[in-house]
Amino acid sequence: MTLAREMALESEYVMGTFARKPVEFVEGHGMTLIDDAGNEYLDFLSGIGVCSLGHCHPSIVQAVSDQAAKLIHVSNYYYIEHRGEVAQLLSNMLNAYVDEPSPETWKTFFANSGAEANECAIKLARLYARRRTEAAGKDAELAPRLIVTLAKSFHGRTLATLAATAQPAKQEAFQPLPGGFTATPINDVEALERLFETQGDRICAVMIECIQGESGVHPCTEEFVCAIRRLTEEHGALMICDEVQSGIFRTGLPYGFQNFGVLPDIVTMAKGIASGIVAGACAAKSSIAAAFAPGDHGTTFGGSNIAMAAAHVTLSTLLAPGMGAQIESVGAYMRERLARLPHVQEVRGYGLMNGIDLTHEAPSAPDVVAAGLEAGLVLNATGPHTLRFLPPLICTEADVDVLVQKLEQLL
Template structure:
């Protein structure tokens, strides 16, 4: 098969093959050896070091909100790094204040913000808020969802309900009780007045883009209100327009006590945010938490450019309409390996009838499309929010041949 640029994607040879061998020699084995060595990008397309072209349908795991080399992001980052790249947390700077105020405005609520460098760090901040709150209130345990994912640090991993990545690093410092995702009755039974916090994703990303049943988050809000537990919404992957709203919890019409953000916020620059509302916004006091690089001027300038561009270019509505085109196109494909599609906006999973997602990912790469085998039977799609209808159509048109290659 050939890529959108006409290249045939073959074996590990050329410059890319050499880099892979060097990578394997130089790096720890936790990532294995990534399959593609990327050199540059433009819009929703990227090129590897051997000149092969791909349509980026994963966007750096829902990070590259504006695609690659977007002029607004390039200009904002270049201008800021030429003025001031770092201050530490000993001094403030204008971009962090402007960004915090902008996020509060988009949320329509006076939350208090902590900036970090990543999603797991944002969740670590939320974790510390909940621990301190729990100790003050005599609350002794947490509740999270089976198959949920909140990060790789020990605090965030404590709340992650995936045994395959969690169990080998225990025991953990807190008591976490896991319940089935989307089961409001199970959650109600698990959350008592001794529960410090409930950590949930508005849609489970690493579990295979699994949305909750209708009304679930309203039930979560009611359960937390009735018991006094903090409701933490992990929107690391789902926020900043990914589902067609600024924040995925806005689909449900509820506001959590703590919101965590990262990924798409910086459009490729590393930034995370933990936002506490009401009592959750005042738990941390001077000296309780910190980050040397968190909220640095360059990352904050990038985030402001992302938010400005999403608003100026109407990318929320675009994510809804183009996402619907992508979902409908996949749903219309009749193939024995494909069982359906789920998700919202430009955050979808193509569901398979067999555990062949890795093979589909590899075949898609050979055809010139980058996708992600997020689960053995689910292929994640999270392209840049700027992807256009023609690019979506090209993927949908090629997907049956990709499936046929795997099936054969």
């Protein structure tokens, strides 16, 4: 079907929640996307950080095809292949940098998206606080319920995750939103300490992205992340890391929080976990996950056969020796090359999660994205002057060279 026909159909029958770019992608392989006219594009967005192994990786295609021919879905009422294996891999990845001989096992709830994973984390944090209050012989209604998030964060578009997303512009049209959330500025240790001084007995969790992605790749400082870990431990609250974008080797390490020398209590993930197949997950230390009993949470599609087959192959491939180091190396090379471009004011990032701010003399970021598409690049603007780069994790220095060469002309 041609682009013109698809645009006409979507205009009439699909809700207008996205301002789509004028291109119809019909095929892909590795770093390359192909449109309906046969034009090729080098992809530096990977479906918003989703296609970890690139487009149509042979191992993913094989695993999904084999599973679809064998069994597609039976629900979470039954055991299936791969679910336990994937959960074990995630637990090992979460404990990869724990300096203990027998670290606590992590348990996972499988969902379908990052927002769903974050909903699970929110419910678990509040339920865990309630269970602890009951165990102390107190009225469960006195349990702390407040969840602290960071200004300019992004945790999803369901009502609860939108309430956790501290961006008033995104929230205003959907008021009233669920209560029980408060925001604090990113990297302001003093403000965080004042919040705990005044409301510490009401706080059940602090939920953060160690590297804020939707705002244009803005990392927390290690001092700030460590302060969150210290204050939550001192007040009996949980630390939740939203790794939906920064997890699954996006930074070169299994999870973004591992760049900051902390171990949280609950970790959420999605995007790159299954290389383009719909999947999400919320993992918690076993002692915290034990707060959930059958019926407390659930999903029809989460952790189903095809998603688990794809996730198993994705994680196994990314865990191969040298893969993480390659991601870190290419990411560092990308930041070095981007920093030398004209009109680039600032470069930020870890691994293959990078952002740049353009000077006001440069074309606007959305204009660069539009011109990039004409030049055969798939780019992303997160603001008027900010570009974000989330290529497949198979990106090479040669791919970066093409990106920089074309960007130099566009800027």
